[in-house]
Amino acid sequence: MMNKLEIDSIQLHVGNHRQLLTDCYLSCSSEEIIGILGRNGSGKSSLFEIIFGTLEPSNKFIRINGQVCKTPFAKKLVGYIPQTSIFPKDATVQKLLKFLLNSNRFEDLKKNKRIESILFSKIRHLSGGELKYLEVSTILHMDHPFVLLDEPFSGIEPIFQSEIQDLLTRNPYKKGILVSDHNFRNIMDVSNKLFLLNDGALVKITKNVELEYLGYVPKGTFSED
Numbered sequence: 001m002m003n004k005l006e007i008d009s010i011q012l013h014v015g016n017h018r019q020l021l022t023d024c025y026l027s028c029s030s031e032e033i034i035g036i037l038g039r040n041g042s043g044k045s046s047l048f049e050i051i052f053g054t055l056e057p058s059n060k061f062i063r064i065n066g067q068v069c070k071t072p073f074a075k076k077l078v079g080y081i082p083q084t085s086i087f088p089k090d091a092t093v094q095k096l097l098k099f100l101l102n103s104n105r106f107e108d109l110k111k112n113k114r115i116e117s118i119l120f121s122k123i124r125h126l127s128g129g130e131l132k133y134l135e136v137s138t139i140l141h142m143d144h145p146f147v148l149l150d151e152p153f154s155g156i157e158p159i160f161q162s163e164i165q166d167l168l169t170r171n172p173y174k175k176g177i178l179v180s181d182h183n184f185r186n187i188m189d190v191s192n193k194l195f196l197l198n199d200g201a202l203v204k205i206t207k208n209v210e211l212e213y214l215g216y217v218p219k220g221t222f223s224e225d
């Protein structure tokens with residue numbers, strides 16, 4: 001089944017009436033990977049929490065398959081991997097996966113060599129790369145039709161960055177994916193659509209050089225001079 005997530009009219013104020021998000025529109029369909037770039041503090045994590053349903057802005061409009069949805073997480077429509085892990089540290093990987101996944105999906109994920117090799121380890125003993133790989137592969141095997149990934153490549157060694165990219169592009173259960181990170185090349189490699197969160201608005205990027213014009217990357221990153 002093809003699913004569609006639409007967000008619109010997001011208004012978020014923080015602190016002393018500062019308006020952090022003013023004009024965010026995007027739509028994401030099954031199998032689409034949408035990359036969201038933005039400078040530190042531009043509001044990417046806040047936007048994800050709003051879409052997930054755990055941060056309440058002054059205004060929002062979120063529709064899933066045409067239905068307005070106030071708390072997508074409660075209806076298991078959206079899964080979220082935040083920057084900092086929330087997986088329970090004392091559980092073993094196997095125990096956690098059996099809890100989070102149905103038996104078919106568990107068997108499926110267990111075939112993955114990386115997962116197989118850490119199955120009996122405790123979460124607290126995984127390396128940063130192993131943990132992020134586990135989190136991303138797990139959320140992609142859960143039931144939510146949409147997944148939000150906040151900085152899955154940050155602080156991760158190159159081999160794992162590339163393996164996490166592979167997880168996203170394989171996307172076996174055809175989820176709609178929103179992914180943000182400061183490693184813009186990883187994001188550009190995996191995404192079908194790219195946005196820059198700039199001055200509170202989601203700006204659609206169609207040519208890489210626009211990221212220079214908007215002051216997100218240094219001059220010369222994509223242009224000749």
Ligand SMILES: Nc1ncnc2c1ncn2[C@@H]1O[C@H](COP(=O)(O)OP(=O)(O)OP(=O)(O)O)[C@@H](O)[C@H]1O
Pocket residue numbers: 014015016020038039040041042043044045046047
């Ligand atoms: N309740 C609050 N009161 C004051 N400022 C806030 C509040 N919540 C968020 N902010 C500010 O809003 C900004 C956006 O934060 P957010 O974490 O969403 O940005 P981000 O783009 O994910 O940043 P980063 O890339 O550094 O993780 C930050 O400057 C933060 O300090």
